Amino acid sequence: MEEVAIRIGKSVDYLKNKIFPNMVKMGKLEKRFPYTHNHPEQGYKTTDEYAEKL
Numbered sequence: 001m002e003e004v005a006i007r008i009g010k011s012v013d014y015l016k017n018k019i020f021p022n023m024v025k026m027g028k029l030e031k032r033f034p035y036t037h038n039h040p041e042q043g044y045k046t047t048d049e050y051a052e053k054l
Contacts (some may be wrong), residue, residue, distance in 0.1 A: 001043075020044055 003051045011017070023029040028050045033039040046054070 001012050001015060005015050016052040020029060024031065024044070027047055029044040030047050032045060033041070036042070
């Protein structure tokens with residue numbers, strides 16, 4: 001997540017609180033541990049449906 005933040009010039013908090021949740025709602029990303037909100041290894045991956053469009 002830090003690498004993405006650095007590349008786009010935004011903070012990690014901004015990504016975690018604004019960008020990634022919106023992308024989850026739009027169906028572009030899904031949580032690695034969807035049922036554990038504060039999992040220490042939480043991450044995101046592209047949904048299969050969205051990956052096909054890329």
